[in-house]
Amino acid sequence: MPELRQNMVTKDWVIISTERARRPEEFRQTGDRTADILPAYDPKCPFCPGNEHMSEEVMRVPSEDGGWRLRVVKNRFPALVPKGERVREVDGLRRRLTGIGHHEVLIESPIHNTCPALETEEEMVTVLDTFQSRGRALREDPRLEHIIYFKNHGVRAGSSLPHPHGQLISLPVVPHNTRARNDEARRYFDDHGTCVVCEMLDAERSSGERIIAENEHFVALIPYAAYSPFHMWILPKIHRSSFLEAPAAELQDLGALMRNVLRRLYFGLGDPDYNYVIRSAPLRDDRSAHQHWYVSVVPRVSQAAGFELGTGMFINSALPETSAAFMRDTDPQL
Amino acid sequence: MPELRQNMVTKDWVIISTERARRPEEFRQTGDRTADILPAYDPKCPFCPGNEHMSEEVMRVPSEDGGWRLRVVKNRFPALVPKGERVREVDGLRRRLTGIGHHEVLIESPIHNTCPALETEEEMVTVLDTFQSRGRALREDPRLEHIIYFKNHGVRAGSSLPHPHGQLISLPVVPHNTRARNDEARRYFDDHGTCVVCEMLDAERSSGERIIAENEHFVALIPYAAYSPFHMWILPKIHRSSFLEAPAAELQDLGALMRNVLRRLYFGLGDPDYNYVIRSAPLRDDRSAHQHWYVSVVPRVSQAAGFELGTGMFINSALPETSAAFMRDTDPQL
Numbered sequence: 001m002p003e004l005r006q007n008m009v010t011k012d013w014v015i016i017s018t019e020r021a022r023r024p025e026e027f028r029q030t031g032d033r034t035a036d037i038l039p040a041y042d043p044k045c046p047f048c049p050g051n052e053h054m055s056e057e058v059m060r061v062p063s064e065d066g067g068w069r070l071r072v073v074k075n076r077f078p079a080l081v082p083k084g085e086r087v088r089e090v091d092g093l094r095r096r097l098t099g100i101g102h103h104e105v106l107i108e109s110p111i112h113n114t115c116p117a118l119e120t121e122e123e124m125v126t127v128l129d130t131f132q133s134r135g136r137a138l139r140e141d142p143r144l145e146h147i148i149y150f151k152n153h154g155v156r157a158g159s160s161l162p163h164p165h166g167q168l169i170s171l172p173v174v175p176h177n178t179r180a181r182n183d184e185a186r187r188y189f190d191d192h193g194t195c196v197v198c199e200m201l202d203a204e205r206s207s208g209e210r211i212i213a214e215n216e217h218f219v220a221l222i223p224y225a226a227y228s229p230f231h232m233w234i235l236p237k238i239h240r241s242s243f244l245e246a247p248a249a250e251l252q253d254l255g256a257l258m259r260n261v262l263r264r265l266y267f268g269l270g271d272p273d274y275n276y277v278i279r280s281a282p283l284r285d286d287r288s289a290h291q292h293w294y295v296s297v298v299p300r301v302s303q304a305a306g307f308e309l310g311t312g313m314f315i316n317s318a319l320p321e322t323s324a325a326f327m328r329d330t331d332p333q334l
Numbered sequence: 335m336p337e338l339r340q341n342m343v344t345k346d347w348v349i350i351s352t353e354r355a356r357r358p359e360e361f362r363q364t365g366d367r368t369a370d371i372l373p374a375y376d377p378k379c380p381f382c383p384g385n386e387h388m389s390e391e392v393m394r395v396p397s398e399d400g401g402w403r404l405r406v407v408k409n410r411f412p413a414l415v416p417k418g419e420r421v422r423e424v425d426g427l428r429r430r431l432t433g434i435g436h437h438e439v440l441i442e443s444p445i446h447n448t449c450p451a452l453e454t455e456e457e458m459v460t461v462l463d464t465f466q467s468r469g470r471a472l473r474e475d476p477r478l479e480h481i482i483y484f485k486n487h488g489v490r491a492g493s494s495l496p497h498p499h500g501q502l503i504s505l506p507v508v509p510h511n512t513r514a515r516n517d518e519a520r521r522y523f524d525d526h527g528t529c530v531v532c533e534m535l536d537a538e539r540s541s542g543e544r545i546i547a548e549n550e551h552f553v554a555l556i557p558y559a560a561y562s563p564f565h566m567w568i569l570p571k572i573h574r575s576s577f578l579e580a581p582a583a584e585l586q587d588l589g590a591l592m593r594n595v596l597r598r599l600y601f602g603l604g605d606p607d608y609n610y611v612i613r614s615a616p617l618r619d620d621r622s623a624h625q626h627w628y629v630s631v632v633p634r635v636s637q638a639a640g641f642e643l644g645t646g647m648f649i650n651s652a653l654p655e656t657s658a659a660f661m662r663d664t665d666p667q668l
Contacts, residue, residue, distance in 0.1 A: 004433055008429065015433060077351075080336050093558070146645075176646065177646025275639060296644070309484070311505075
């Protein structure tokens with residue numbers, strides 16, 4: 001029989017649909033893996049070495065041969081622009097704000113056809129370090145309220161350029177959804193005196209049935225009320241509100257565990273498209289006892305439709321416990 | 335310069351991205367229209383006449399020749415099932431509910447390759463009448479709290495069978511998202527003594543710049559803070575919380591206006607995939623002064639990615655005023 005499960009962090013209900021449940025293997029992608037069909041270098045790619053003039057560079061991590069290991073550039077078609085004042089206009093029911101913010105692209109590697117699963121641990125950690133150092137620089141801008149760090153891997157995940165890259169967008173507002181989650185977390189703290197994510201992490205580690213892998217500082221698991229098949233959370237064991245406050249040793253561990261999990265996804269499910277997002281607290285409210293930063297990984301193996309649009313609820317056709325066991329048993333080939 | 339606009343009904347911020355803005359024509363689909371590539375009858379389609387035994391019928395609207403104009407059947411792979419008790423279990427951080435509910439499919443027409451844009455007005459109205467009559471029957475079930483009515487048109491909108499059909503899902507809970515919207519609407523009512531949707535409708539009709547079309551009882555428009563290109567709302571002028579309370583004359587007008595708008599989408603943008611959703615109040619709270627039912631139409635011409643997953647915000651690369659003017663000027667070929 002199907003069941004509804006409530007995500008205690010967001011209070012969203014998810015339908016765990018046993019009538020349409022599929023075995024983990026059925027989510028395996030049958031198309032070619034990116035690495036197998038693309039060349040390692042594409043002279044027309046704006047992110048490949050030799051085409052550095054095609055983008056405005058913000059920073060780079062140099063390589064020993066005088067080139068670069070990673071570059072941060074400005075998005076050529078930015079969602080928001082850095083110049084201008086933050087002006088809020090209220091005109092009856094029309095509320096608007098000037099679209100100031102940053103939209104940066106983090107080119108992960110000079111290699112055109114790689115991806116996080118195939119990168120070295122050092123490369124993955126460099127990506128996280130760079131996200132953090134850009135975030136720390138941008139939070140000094142008093143016009144900004146929030147920064148989101150993410151990656152779109154593959155066309156189904158919204159990527160338009162195959163060369164591996166992450167993105168960050170800084171915002172002059174706290175998203176309504178982020179505020180609503182914070183309100184829920186604060187309410188939980190008021191009632192229990194503890195952070196809901198810390199509590200959930202303790203309970204999941206005791207039970208173990210939804211754990212995929214862990215190391216000293218991080219745990220990767222499938223949430224009890226996962227929104228979609230193989231939706232994963234990678235959670236820091238030490239409570240902090242902000243990704244920007246995580247020390248180097250923690251980022252090292254996060255990089256190792258993200259790579260581990262993304263390799264299981266790559267080998268276990270045949271390189272599905274996915275998004276990952278680093279969810280950190282709003283910039284001006286980032287030291288609270290109730291907010292807990294984490295990384296969410298969402299493989300795009302199912303399709304949201306009218307039901308999801310109309311309710312904000314999701315129908316998950318994979319049992320979280322079964323998905324977690326599959327991922328746990330998949331060899332990351334480290 | 336880009337701007338952020340706040341949707342006053344949901345309080346979500348949307349980025350109206352002028353830097354990546356595309357002209358309306360650029361959203362035109364280049365693939366074949368469904369009607370042109372599919373046969374009018376497919377002997378293997380479970381929804382085509384002759385295959386009625388492949389589905390469990392709930393009701394039908396007969397045709398004069400002894401066949402049917404429309405059938406409601408049970409979904410073969412239902413998200414929720416009607417048998418069983420509503421049992422809520424709270425076990426620490428794990429909250430769950432038995433997955434009871436209904437998942438019905440409304441086969442709009444015996445013709446395999448039609449779609450709402452190509453159906454007659456009478457067919458469109460029959461669909462709405464049937465949604466309403468099924469909703470009225472189901473709300474008598476005391477285990478249910480909410481019903482959502484929707485259609486997925488095309489693969490990008492999540493449709494798995496091309497034969498035209500809508501769906502309804504009844505739920506044993508009010509979705510968290512629906513509850514959150516209600517809270518916002520109630521707060522607006524407390525502050526202003528009016529329904530936020532009624533107010534918005536008045537303001538939009540005075541300005542006219544985002545209106546697409548209207549008739550006696552309904553207005554079709556692009557919201558000021560539209561989530562995505564050509565995202566449309568079709569709003570009843572008479573305040574009611576529940577779609578189930580709309581009298582026949584209103585459903586007649588809604589059918590006419592939905593068909594009008596969906597034909598503009600079909601001819602103006604080359605039959606893009608889309609979802610439509612009828613958003614009605616929760617079943618046990620459906621007579622309030624602050625909730626206003628409506629229909630939302632979401633063409634799937636853009637792709638949500640990591641930013642949207644991580645913030646709940648959307649980036650719209652079409653200016654709502656431009657999209658509305660384009661739709662207003664498109665001939666629905668009635």
